[in-house]
Amino acid sequence: MLAFPGGFGHQGVAGRGGEPAGDWHGGWRRILFPGSFVGEPMRPSAFIVREALRPELAELPGRLCEAGFDVRLVPHLYHLPEESALWGMLAALEGPAVFLLPLHPRPIEALLRRHQAWRPGRVALDLRAWDQPESLVAELRSRMAVPSGHGSVSVLEGAAGLRWYPVVDEERCTHCGSCHQFCLFGVYELDERKRVRIAHPDRCKPGCPACSRICPQGALMFPLYAKDAAIAGAPGQYPKPDAAARKMFYARTGLTCPACGQAGKPGARPGAPVCGECGRPRVAAAGGRDELDALLDGLEHLQEGR
Numbered sequence: 120m121l122a123f124p125g126g127f128g129h130q131g132v133a134g135r136g137g138e139p140a141g142d143w144h145g146g147w148r149r150i151l152f153p154g155s156f157v158g159e160p161m162r163p164s165a166f167i168v169r170e171a172l173r174p175e176l177a178e179l180p181g182r183l184c185e186a187g188f189d190v191r192l193v194p195h196l197y198h199l200p201e202e203s204a205l206w207g208m209l210a211a212l213e214g215p216a217v218f219l220l221p222l223h224p225r226p227i228e229a230l231l232r233r234h235q236a237w238r239p240g241r242v243a244l245d246l247r248a249w250d251q252p253e254s255l256v257a258e259l260r261s262r263m264a265v266p267s268g269h270g271s272v273s274v275l276e277g278a279a280g281l282r283w284y285p286v287v288d289e290e291r292c293t294h295c296g297s298c299h300q301f302c303l304f305g306v307y308e309l310d311e312r313k314r315v316r317i318a319h320p321d322r323c324k325p326g327c328p329a330c331s332r333i334c335p336q337g338a339l340m341f342p343l344y345a346k347d348a349a350i351a352g353a354p355g356q357y358p359k360p361d362a363a364a365r366k367m368f369y370a371r372t373g374l375t376c377p378a379c380g381q382a383g384k385p386g387a388r389p390g391a392p393v394c395g396e397c398g399r400p401r402v403a404a405a406g407g408r409d410e411l412d413a414l415l416d417g418l419e420h421l422q423e424g425r
């Protein structure tokens with residue numbers, strides 16, 4: 120186990136040679152350590168959410184430091200306020216970095232993209248999936264070049280309360296605007312290019328992941344949603360189609376349903392059959408037949424005419 124001459128408390132910094140160095144800026148500490156030696160790769164930073172260090176991972180910071188990483192123990196980045204100086208520091212950070220949070224990797228990446236802190240070559244790992252420091256260190260060493268010698272360990276402060284908001288998987292989002300039309304609380308806005316962005320995340324209702332169920336691309340993630348791994352952003356998963364949420368979408372927005380062609384607020388027609396997509400009562404055509412029957416008849420005529 121590595122000793123940390125500079126201490127290991129909130130402001131504790133252990134540098135190479137045991138010389139703490141740095142000063143405090145807006146709640147986080149600027150670390151003043153020499154960089155890598157000429158010809159060596161840049162020393163990677165490892166950001167670890169300190170509250171996620173379970174007892175079995177207690178030695179992880181020291182092991183990573185021994186392995187050559189500059190370890191930064193940080194508050195939970197999902198809960199970090201939008202205006203936190205730590206986001207600015209992460210956006211300005213150069214060189215390789217790994218982010219170890221108790222979240223699936225997709226929402227970690229989405230969160231960092233939101234704050235311009237994601238770059239090619241950065242790595243996001245779900246700390247919940249690991250219980251042995253050695254195997255995690257080996258995984259990281261296999262994924263990035265690390266210069267010789269020890270790194271450092273420091274604690275970066277930043278007030279973090281509890282937050283709840285969606286993050287967007289940019290690789291899936293097509294900017295269709297459905298989430299913006301659906302949300303009643305102004306969480307989303309359209310920019311000048313009609314692209315959806317999360318403008319007011321803290322207006323989201325805690326515990327509710329409703330819009331993730333109507334996104335046609337499965338692009339919306341609520342990283343803390345424990346009841347459904349797909350909604351929490353598990354790799355390769357998509358939230359299951361949710362008929363009730365789709366009906367709520369059409370009721371709220373009044374948009375035209377691609378299945379039955381109706382638009383506007385659903386009228387009251389007790390006992391009438393309803394559209395399976397939007398939930399609006401079907402409009403009965405002459406003879407008691409509904410629109411779908413008429414459409415199917417038209418299709419049959421077309422086929423017969425070929």
Ligand code: SF4
Pocket residue numbers: 287291292293294295296297298299315333334335336337338339
């Ligand atoms: S509903 Fe999904 S795909 Fe459409 S804009 Fe929102 S996040 Fe993007």
Ligand code: SF4
Pocket residue numbers: 285301302303304305306322323324327328329330331
């Ligand atoms: S969960 Fe509800 S309040 Fe939150 S962003 Fe989605 S629609 Fe809006």
